[in-house]
Amino acid sequence: MRHIGTALDIDAPADRVWGLLAEFHHWTDWGVSIRRVESEALQVAPGATGRVQTVAGPWLPFRICDVVPGQFWIWDVAGIGATGHHVTPLAGGRCRVEFTAPWIAAPYLAVLRLSLRRLKRLAEAR
Numbered sequence: 001m002r003h004i005g006t007a008l009d010i011d012a013p014a015d016r017v018w019g020l021l022a023e024f025h026h027w028t029d030w031g032v033s034i035r036r037v038e039s040e041a042l043q044v045a046p047g048a049t050g051r052v053q054t055v056a057g058p059w060l061p062f063r064i065c066d067v068v069p070g071q072f073w074i075w076d077v078a079g080i081g082a083t084g085h086h087v088t089p090l091a092g093g094r095c096r097v098e099f100t101a102p103w104i105a106a107p108y109l110a111v112l113r114l115s116l117r118r119l120k121r122l123a124e125a126r
Contacts, residue, residue: 002102002103003084003100003101003102003103004100004101004102004103004106004109005084005086005098005099005100005101005109005112006098006099006109006112006113006116007086007096007097007098007099007116008096008097008098008113008116008117008119008120009090009094009095009096010094010095010096010097010119010120010123010124011093011094011123011124012093012094012095012123012124012126013089013093013094013095014070014087014088014089014095015070016123016126017087017095017097017119017123018069018070018071018087020119020122020123021044021073021085021087021097021119022043022044022067022069022073023042023043024037024039024041024042024043024044024050025037025042026122027052029118029122030115030118030119030122031115031118032055032111032114032115032118033054033055033111033115034052034053034054034055035052035053035054035055035057036052036053037050037051037052037053038050038051038052039051044064044067044073044075045064045067046064046065046066046067047063047064048063048064049061049062049063049064050062052077060077060078061077061078061079062075062076062077062078062082063075063076065081070087071086071087071088072084072085072086072087073085074100081102082101082102083099083100083101083108083112084098084099084100084101085097085098085099086098086099086100097116097119097120099112099115099116
């Protein structure tokens with residue numbers, strides 16, 4: 001399935017931003033649509049599972065599908081292909097983060113953009 005995305009440059013090193021994206025306990029700090037996360041794993045890894053509570057209330061199961069450490073991860077939520085998370089190092093200790101979603105979820109890009117802004121504030125404040 002074709003994906004579309006939204007990106008933002010962040011004035012923080014890629015490894016710092018990756019930690020925020022990859023460690024489950026940080027997801028509620030930047031993920032606008034996530035209220036809570038439960039998993040036996042501590043961070044993204046291929047096949048890691050758990051569940052997220054959405055801001056709307058329901059708990060949904062998730063599975064991490066693919067990971068390139070420090071660069072990319074993608075997941076399924078409730079058995080449906082969901083968002084991708086990409087980190088690209090830039091010159092000067094900066095990075096670019098892109099969130100992608102299946103094209104059919106194009107309206108969700110607005111939520112992803114808000115999450116990127118929260119991630120930027122968190123990463124740049126450290």
